[in-house]
Structure formats: structure tokens, C-alpha cells
Amino acid sequence: MTVATPSSLYADLNVDAIADAPLASRTWYGVGGKADVLISPRDLASLAMLVRRCHRDQVPVRVLGSGANLLVSDAGVDGVVLSLDSPELRSVEYNQQGCVEAVRAWGGASTEKLVQELARRGLAGLEQMAGIPSSIGGALAMNAGGRFGCIGDAVHSVAVMTPDGNERVFLRESLAFEYRHTNIPDGIILWAVLRLREENPITVRDRLKEYFSYKKNSQPMSDASSGCMFKNPLLADGTRESAGRLIDLAKLKGFRVGSAFVSPKHANFIAVDTVGGRASDVAAIAQQIISRVFDTHGIMLEREVVFWGADIE
Ligand SMILES: Cc1cc2nc3c(=O)[nH]c(=O)nc-3n(C[C@H](O)[C@H](O)[C@H](O)COP(=O)(O)OP(=O)(O)OC[C@H]3O[C@@H](n4cnc5c(N)ncnc54)[C@H](O)[C@@H]3O)c2cc1C
Known part of the structure; x- marks a missing residue:
């Protein structure tokens, strides 16, 4: 992480703010580092003012939903992470x-x-x-x-x-x-x-x-994952091929890189160990799957899961 986000951006607003906020427990992967600051605006006016100030000062703003399609870098993310979890915004x-x-x-x-x-x-x-x-x-x-x-x-x-x-x-x-x-x-x-x-x-x-x-x-709904890692690729005839099938045919079911592994139940679900899991392992296995599927089928997979953090984005 680089320069800390100044509290003057949000201190006078109707928000809940946590500096150095761990994000792992807020994502389904359950891994990754901290947000420089996690802000939950309590009303729309405060949200608008915060967003304007961040825009003016070029502070990055990311929006966190339920964290089900998100991998956060082990090094965390700079700037503001917004959570819309106040009663008004949910x-x-x-x-x-x-x-x-x-x-x-x-x-x-x-x-x-x-x-x-x-x-x-x-x-x-x-x-x-x-x-x-x-x-x-x-x-x-x-x-x-x-x-x-x-x-x-x-x-x-x-x-x-x-x-x-x-x-x-x-x-x-x-x-x-x-x-x-x-x-x-x-x-x-x-x-x-x-x-x-x-x-x-x-x-x-x-x-x-x-x-x-x-x-x-x-689908393996209880594993620590973000659902499907890759989109089903579009073929020349306009149909979509199952990314899971391509990964399976590339003999990658059960394949492991450190704490990350291809689910034995559904090959497009990339899960991570709940103890000792690392975002860097998930990012690395995703990259290796892309290469192996390309070598096997000549098809380039595109990620569906959103990655946050300079080292993995
Ligand atoms: C077990 C499991 C099963 C799943 N099955 C499916 C499935 O069948 N089909 C499917 O499509 N997906 C599936 N997913 C993935 C996930 O559920 C979806 O992608 C879902 O839409 C993610 O929503 P979220 O609120 O968790 O977004 P997050 O993961 O929090 O964020 C995802 C992206 O949306 C952006 N975002 C979030 N909120 C906002 C906002 N208010 N404004 C602008 N951008 C925003 C974030 O910035 C980020 O870029 C599955 C995930 C899991 C863990």
C-alpha cells in the first residue's frame, strides 16, 4: 500500500469509517489484506460528497458488495473501499x-x-x-x-x-x-x-x-471460492463452451498451487484452503489454468472474478 487516505475526506460526513480494515472476512474467498479505509455512508448525501472529494483528490474508490465475486490481494488495496451496508443503502x-x-x-x-x-x-x-x-x-x-x-x-x-x-x-x-x-x-x-x-x-x-x-x-457451494472463476468462452459459431469442461478436459480437476485448488466437483470453481489460504495462490493458479487451457484447446479463458490489488489486477 502507498500513501494513507486522509481522514479529512470523510471525518465530517455521516459515515462509519474503519482505517486499515481487514477485507478477508468480507469476501467469500476469505483471504486477502486490508483496505486503506473502509467507509459505509449512512445516507446518500454523504456518499455523494465523499465520492466528489475522492474524485477531486484522485483517491481510488472501490465498491464492495457481498464479496462473492472478489479476490483481494494479500497486500490489500489503497484508497477508499465503500460498503453500502447502512440501512438506507440496503x-x-x-x-x-x-x-x-x-x-x-x-x-x-x-x-x-x-x-x-x-x-x-x-x-x-x-x-x-x-x-x-x-x-x-x-x-x-x-x-x-x-x-x-x-x-x-x-x-x-x-x-x-x-x-x-x-x-x-x-x-x-x-x-x-x-x-x-x-x-x-x-x-x-x-x-x-x-x-x-x-x-x-x-x-x-x-x-x-x-x-x-x-x-x-x-456446484460446491460450501467451498471458499467466488463461484466460477472464468466466463464460458464464446466460440466462432456464436455458442458458448463451458469453461469448466475445458478445464476438466485439460486434466486440471484437483490441480493445486499452494493453498488454491481446482474443485473436484466443478472445474470452474477455484477454491482456497480455509486455513492458510493466500490470494497470491488463487491468482497464480488462475494464470496457470489460462495457460494450460490455451495449450490444450487454443482457447483463451477470460476471468469472471474481479481481482483487487496492484500485484494481481
Ligand atoms: C458459491 C458461489 C456461487 C456463485 N454462483 C454464481 C452464479 O450461479 N451465477 C453468477 O452470475 N455468479 C455466481 N457467483 C458469483 C457472485 O455471486 C456474483 O458475481 C455476484 O453478482 C457478486 O455480487 P457481490 O455483491 O458479492 O459483488 P462483489 O463480489 O462484492 O463485487 C463484484 C464486483 O461488483 C462491483 N460492485 C459491487 N457492488 C457494486 C455497486 N453497488 N455498484 C457498482 N459496482 C458494484 C464490485 O466493485 C466488483 O467489481 C457465485 C459466487 C459464489 C461464492
Whole structure:
């Protein structure tokens, strides 16, 4: 880490701030170093002011969701790491614009909790997110999803705070949601209005259960990992090949580098030992898998997991 982030950037704002904040326990990998400062703004005005000041002083700002798609370097990260976990920034508002099927979910809201609550209320349209650990902001940033659809399927509009601290709202018509990619501009995803539909709560809950058990049976959900390390590569004929299959065919199931290993259950899940795990091992194994898959199949894998830190980015 380099120069410490000055506390004058946030000391007078309505925020919770922790200097030298360990990030490992805030990610699913459970490894990695500290944030120079971890800041949780308690309201939107404080968030905007902080973002403006960081922009002015060229202090890097990173947004942490639920840490399910993130590897933090063992050396930690400089600048500000933002957490949208205050009550205001993780709230969910029902009956948006007087419409029972619309909810506004703020960026820090837990997707897992939201899908459960929607089922309870008999609102359908987000079950495809069953078993995908995420905040709403993180899910939108990655357009998270899987076999049953993606979060983009439910989006009506999205609000983003741009790096200069201004708020912009994008309607569905101007947004593209593709495989693990969206054109939502860089910045902090503040909220999304999701359009759902009324359905019998039992039917919604049954669908949730079915999707969740599919995931549980096909993926090692309890390992310390970030889900799939690589995107399924696009082939010349426009279809996508399973990255897990390519890694498996390259005989890499169970392959290990230090504390990191390819899951024996799902070859695209790169896990790490819960004791003595190191981010550098995960970064190194990811690099070696890319080389080995390229040598075997002539296909270059692209990472899905986001890496933070100068030595691994
Ligand atoms: C066991 C397991 C299973 C998984 N299965 C799936 C799956 O089936 N499908 C799938 O798509 N993914 C899956 N994942 C990966 C992960 O769940 C998703 O990528 C999820 O969207 C990450 O959300 P997050 O809030 O944890 O984001 P984080 O990991 O915290 O952050 C990921 C990226 O999003 C950015 N981000 C976070 N919040 C915001 C915000 N408010 N505004 C702007 N940017 C933001 C971060 O800066 C970072 O670049 C799995 C992960 C695990 C651990």
C-alpha cells in the first residue's frame, strides 16, 4: 500500500469509517489484506460528497458488495473501499409508483434475502437468482445469473452515482444485459427498480427451491471460492463452451498451487484452503489454468472474478 487516505475526506460526513480494515472476512474467498479505509455512508448525501472529494483528490474508490465475486490481494488495496451496508443503502421499497409488482432495491440489499421475501409476498420474476450470493449492486454490475436467467431480466431502471458524485437514472430501454456483462456505466449502482408479477406464493417458493437445489447439486457451494472463476468462452459459431469442461478436459480437476485448488466437483470453481489460504495462490493458479487451457484447446479463458490489488489486477 502507498500513501494513507486522509481522514479529512470523510471525518465530517455521516459515515462509519474503519482505517486499515481487514477485507478477508468480507469476501467469500476469505483471504486477502486490508483496505486503506473502509467507509459505509449512512445516507446518500454523504456518499455523494465523499465520492466528489475522492474524485477531486484522485483517491481510488472501490465498491464492495457481498464479496462473492472478489479476490483481494494479500497486500490489500489503497484508497477508499465503500460498503453500502447502512440501512438506507440496503433497503427495499415495495409498491413503487403505486404498482404492486414493482420494487426498488438499493445497491447494498441482499439478493438472497430479497428473493425469499418476494416469494413470501407472492411476487415472481427474481427466482433465477436463487443461490447466487450477492448484493443487488454486485449482481447488476456482473449481470449475475445462470441456467434460469439473469438479474437483468427483471430490471425496469437503474440509478448510478457517477465518479463525479452525480446521480443518473437509466431506463431499461437504454440498458443491455448480456452474459455476465452489462453496459451500466462505471460508478456506484445505487438502486434498481425491478418489475415482477403477482403469483401464488407457494408456486414462487417451489420454483425457488427447485432452482436452489439444482445449484446445490451441481456446484460446491460450501467451498471458499467466488463461484466460477472464468466466463464460458464464446466460440466462432456464436455458442458458448463451458469453461469448466475445458478445464476438466485439460486434466486440471484437483490441480493445486499452494493453498488454491481446482474443485473436484466443478472445474470452474477455484477454491482456497480455509486455513492458510493466500490470494497470491488463487491468482497464480488462475494464470496457470489460462495457460494450460490455451495449450490444450487454443482457447483463451477470460476471468469472471474481479481481482483487487496492484500485484494481481
Ligand atoms: C458459491 C458461489 C456461487 C456463485 N454462483 C454464481 C452464479 O450461479 N451465477 C453468477 O452470475 N455468479 C455466481 N457467483 C458469483 C457472485 O455471486 C456474483 O458475481 C455476484 O453478482 C457478486 O455480487 P457481490 O455483491 O458479492 O459483488 P462483489 O463480489 O462484492 O463485487 C463484484 C464486483 O461488483 C462491483 N460492485 C459491487 N457492488 C457494486 C455497486 N453497488 N455498484 C457498482 N459496482 C458494484 C464490485 O466493485 C466488483 O467489481 C457465485 C459466487 C459464489 C461464492
